[in-house]
Amino acid sequence: MGYFNTAWRHIRRGPFQSLSALLVVTSNFLMISFFAFLLLGFSLAIKYLEGKPEIVAFLKDDYNQVSAQSLVTDLEARSDVREVRFITQEEALKIYKEDNKDNPLLLEMVTADILPASIEVAAENPSALTAIANDLEAKSDLFLEVSFQKDIVNRLEQLVGLIRTIGIIVSGFLVVVSILVVSVLVGMKVTIKRKEIGVYRLLGAGKGYINFPYIIEGSFYGLGGAVVGWGLTFLAFWQMRPKIEPFFGKIPFYPETIYPYLFLLAAEVLGGVLIGLFSSVMAVRRHAKK
Numbered sequence: 001m002g003y004f005n006t007a008w009r010h011i012r013r014g015p016f017q018s019l020s021a022l023l024v025v026t027s028n029f030l031m032i033s034f035f036a037f038l039l040l041g042f043s044l045a046i047k048y049l050e051g052k053p054e055i056v057a058f059l060k061d062d063y064n065q066v067s068a069q070s071l072v073t074d075l076e077a078r079s080d081v082r083e084v085r086f087i088t089q090e091e092a093l094k095i096y097k098e099d100n101k102d103n104p105l106l107l108e109m110v111t112a113d114i115l116p117a118s119i120e121v122a123a124e125n126p127s128a129l130t131a132i133a134n135d136l137e138a139k140s141d142l143f144l145e146v147s148f149q150k151d152i153v154n155r156l157e158q159l160v161g162l163i164r165t166i167g168i169i170v171s172g173f174l175v176v177v178s179i180l181v182v183s184v185l186v187g188m189k190v191t192i193k194r195k196e197i198g199v200y201r202l203l204g205a206g207k208g209y210i211n212f213p214y215i216i217e218g219s220f221y222g223l224g225g226a227v228v229g230w231g232l233t234f235l236a237f238w239q240m241r242p243k244i245e246p247f248f249g250k251i252p253f254y255p256e257t258i259y260p261y262l263f264l265l266a267a268e269v270l271g272g273v274l275i276g277l278f279s280s281v282m283a284v285r286r287h288a289k290k
Contacts, residue, residue, distance in 0.1 A: 018221075021185045025225025025275070026232075028174035029268055033233035035167030036264050041244075041253040042160045046153055048252050055121040055129060055148040057136045067142060068119065075121055080128035085120040092117065099249075116144060175275060178225070182279035186218050218280025219273050226272030230265045 059068060068086070075084045087095070092115040121136075123129050129148045136146045237244075237254075244253055255261070 017185055017188070018217075021182055021221045022224050022228075024181045025178045025221050025272065026228045028178050029226045029229025029272065030232055031174055031229075032167075032171045033230045033264070033268065035163060035171065036268075037233060037237050037261075038163055039160060039167065040255070040260055040264070042156055042163065044252045044255060045248065046156050046160065049153045049156070055123070055133050055136065055146065057119045057121070057142075057146045058116040058144045059118060059142060060144050061116070063117070063142050068117075071139065071142065072119060075119075075132075078132075080124050080132065081121055082124045083122040085122075087118045087120060089113065089115055089117050175271075178222070178275050179279045179282075182218050182221050182276055183283040185221075186214050186280045187283035214284050215277060215280045218283070219276035222272035222274070222276025222279075223269060224272075226268040227265070230268050234261055234265075 072084050072086050075081050089112040093110070093112040096110065096115060119136075121132055123132055133146050133148045136143060241254060
C-alpha cells in the first residue's frame with residue numbers, strides 16, 4: 001500500500017501535469033475504441049449476411065407467369081438452393097408498406113403496379129450464390145435485374161478491411177504518442193525529485209522502493225485513459241443506437257449482449273496498463289542513469 005500512496009501523492013502534487021497526461025491517453029483510447037466498435041458492428045453485419053445467402057431476381061412487367069413458375073420449380077429441385085420464394089406485385093406492396101409504415105410520405109402514390117414481382121432464392125452457402133445468379137441472369141427474357149448479397153458482403157468486407165487498416169495505423173500512432181507523453185511526464189517528475197531520490201539512496205532505499213511509485217503512476221494514466229476513453233465511446237454509440245439500427249434494418253450492427261463491449265474494455269485496459277508500465281519503466285531507467 002505504501003507504493004500506491006506514494007504514487008497517489010505524486011499525482012496530487014502535479015495535478016495539471018497528471019491531468020494533461022490522462023487527457024492525452026483518454027483521447028487516444030477514444031479513437032482506438034471508435035475503430036474497435038466500428039469493426040465489431042460491421043463484423044456482425046457480415047456474419048449475418050454470410051449466414052443468409054440470398055439472391056433477388058426482379059421480373060419484368062410482361063414476364064411469362066408459366067415460365068416463371070417453371071423456373072421456381074427447377075430452382076426448388078437444386079441441391080444448392082435452400083429456399084425459393086415467389087413474390088407477386090401485391091405481396092411486394094404489402095412488404096413495402098410494412099417496411100415503411102412509420103413514414104407515411106413514402107406510402108403515397110405507391111401501388112402494386114409500380115413494384116416488380118420477384119423471385120427470392122436462399123442458397124445453402126455463399127459459394128453457391130455466383131452459380132445461381134449466373135443461371136438467373138442468363139434468362140434475360142424474364143428478369144430486369146438480378147442482385148445477390150455476395151456483392152453486399154464483398155463491399156462490406158472491403159470497407160472493414162479499409163477501417164481495420166486505418167485503425168491499425170492510427171492506433172499505432174496514438175499508442176506511440178501515449179508512450180511518449182507518459183514517459184516524458186514521469187521522467188520530468190523523476191528529474192524534479194532527483195535530490196530526494198539521492199537522499200533515499202544514501203539512507204539505503206532499494207531501487208524498488210524508489211521506482212515502483214513512478215511505475216504505478218504511469219500505469220494509472222494508462223488504466224484511467226483506457227477506461228474513460230472506452231466509456232465515452234460506449235455512451236456515444238449507445239446514444240446513437242436509435243439512429244443507427246433503422247439504417248441497417250434487420251441486419252445487426254449492435255451485439256445482442258454487452259459482453260463483446262466488455263471484452264473490448266478488458267483488452268483496452270490491458271493495453272493501457274502495458275502502455276503505462278512500458279512508458280514509466282523506460283522513463284525511470286533513462287533518468288536513473290543520469
